[in-house]
Amino acid sequence: MLSVLVLSLLAAPLIHAQDSPTDEDAFFIRKIYDHTLTNSQCYDWLQYLTRRIGGRLAGSPQAAAAVEYTRQMLDTLGLDSVWLQPVMVPHWERGEPERVRIVNSMKMGSVDLNALALGNSVGTGSAGITAEVVELRSLDEVDSLGEQLRGKIAFFNQPMDPTELNTFAAYGKAAGQRVYGASRAARYGAVGALVRSLNTRLDDIPHTGSTVYDDQADPIPAIAISTNDAELLSRLLREEPVRVYMRNNSRMLGEALSYNVIGEIRGSEYPEEIILVGGHLDSWDVGTGAHDDGAGCVHAMEVLRQIRLMGYQPKRTIRCVLFMNEENGLRGGRAYWKWSNEQKEYHTAAIESDRGGFTPRGFTADGHDEVFTKKFKRVIEWIPLLAPYGLDFEKGGSGADISGLKSQKGLLFGFKPDSQRYFDYHHTPIDGPDVVNKRELELGAASMLSLVYLIDRYGLD
């Protein structure tokens, strides 16, 4: 009798479907949290991905292991289908530990700096490069310095703005130097680029991240240094000319076959309307990609697991996609968009979790101009149901891997956890399982499932 009662309570929202949120929805969302906080697997999955597999750069053996592991795990959930979507990815290799050294400073002698080559960077050659350093406080200064960069090492030293409460906004303002600094400086004959780590605090940990070359100049090597070392170098430059030795033997190995990992539960009434939940399976090679983006992957997997555990039959198709190569190519995302469009699919919504596994705050929402306002209005009506869990909605970018689905004219969401500590760990050796909290991670999965549930129940069209 008990099990029948439980089942009927869980199924209640489906039996009495209405057009507006009800107390039954509040009851069901409460159940989602109760279930996820008492019986989840996301933290165990994350432990495996990080401790047993490790850093999962696209093209690496670890990325292949992560594909196989998550496929196996999705296979245990009793989904309607699980498959691998092939995608060719760039295979970049860091090579031997990089070295950045201030040489023969009058004031300090020689000093080694904490350094990590940027992803996709070319190498310096085994002899390394020694040149005078020119400091730039922003990407825009490249053009004003112009020919003064010739033969020099361009040192991009724009800090993340600490007064931005949302650290992703501060990241957005400062990330250009990492992505485009080397290629812009190369146009004026710079021989190398040093980049201040994108981090809200002063510490000794260098942060990698992708740099992007263009065809306007030969690529030059690009290496990140820690925020403390950026401050040191900057202080020294105010007193004397500084020469730096930099060396890395990073290289692009060519393309490799990899996969997006996909699992789905088909909808009972509107199977053609897809609600995607996802994260990216690849990570940087340093650290083990716990917050970025192991957390997002296991969030998405837990959503499907809880749907099955709770015996909830969605009306729409719920699909989990673990994208490959977000970090240094976005090939997984691009392949998925292309394939989905070719299938004439319609994603009524897509939710990416790629901002870490911290305490949930809500979701950013984005969409095609033609539909966004109307659909977002619908979502806003759900705030009273989600506010008790600390969730809200705001307009803003969703996630790199799903951004290309905008042309399908559904709504795109980015899961938004607390942002204060994310950039302490982002793209570093310390982004490991011990900086992810189990309970916060579970709350993330419950938040995403609650939104999935509301979209499934009421639709967005």
Add this chain to the structure above:
Amino acid sequence: MLSVLVLSLLAAPLIHAQDSPTDEDAFFIRKIYDHTLTNSQCYDWLQYLTRRIGGRLAGSPQAAAAVEYTRQMLDTLGLDSVWLQPVMVPHWERGEPERVRIVNSMKMGSVDLNALALGNSVGTGSAGITAEVVELRSLDEVDSLGEQLRGKIAFFNQPMDPTELNTFAAYGKAAGQRVYGASRAARYGAVGALVRSLNTRLDDIPHTGSTVYDDQADPIPAIAISTNDAELLSRLLREEPVRVYMRNNSRMLGEALSYNVIGEIRGSEYPEEIILVGGHLDSWDVGTGAHDDGAGCVHAMEVLRQIRLMGYQPKRTIRCVLFMNEENGLRGGRAYWKWSNEQKEYHTAAIESDRGGFTPRGFTADGHDEVFTKKFKRVIEWIPLLAPYGLDFEKGGSGADISGLKSQKGLLFGFKPDSQRYFDYHHTPIDGPDVVNKRELELGAASMLSLVYLIDRYGLD
């Protein structure tokens, strides 16, 4: 010219005082955050308190050092007065490392458990105690078990409810077993008490905390064991009777002289209206009291520091109080209330920070029934100014050290940071400086100062 301009901008809210919040208030609060996030001292103070001084149990040499250190620091801030308020505190000593051991289990042999004596606990004597264990799932079970506890060790094993989103609510439901378990069980002749650590997660870390004896029975020793060990012991008890050996030589050494540390800036218009900001300076002896409550102390100190740095002249008196002996006696709070009432003081508001140094979420508010509703309504009007910083208000308890000020009929606030990780660290050896984030700590100080500013500017009466 620049400095005059800056000064006039900062002073703007005072010059154009009005009755309702204005754009100038929004501007000033933005300045508070900008200042605190770019020039704060709270994290350095916390480093000193935790790394250089350490655990600061009332009556200990470390507590005396903390009094002297914070007095000296307040003295550097250019306040109108800084003083020490004498208070006699209980001086409890943990003694040698405690031991809890399952003896001669059929299934497991002998197993040592991770244990910490509860604060104020008596000792077992050097020989220790060995007795059979009786498990209780709540404090209420004491009376139903009654005589079955005679000669036994009462094992209180009520977990914190993981489905409570606010972990303090879960703590509130489970903390009775730690505070009253030993004294209640002693009434029926139990010889010792083991208590499941108050922690939201399963791990090997025991959590101390105060136990309170009454005069209805002789005190019995009380020791906390880790959540993993509580689970182990419980599993074993389902299969066989279990005998446990427990030993500690904790003791109460008598009373010691200590102090509340107080500093204030006197108000220019209504000096008799006091706005208190505070935390408690004592901590448990294990760990270094970083979140509990070094964070609260440096939050309060930073509020006064920023007021001076920003050149803001408050209309009301702003007083920082660092209370002594919150953890195992509340003597500092009681002495302060008594003294304040004798002086016929009026605290129009008091804000305690004693829930850790995590990302701010707002404030709980409490007050005397006669005045609460009216005053809280005033506060609610400020939400639009504080919501951009993630802050809200809710009714709820303020803080132990200020709770006795309710009779003065002002409003009492508890600073409310994110609660998800607090009980991972609470009262443990791992509550140290490395689990407090500088930026989150600074945001806490800015949040408290923003509320102080609004109360000072508009009053609550």
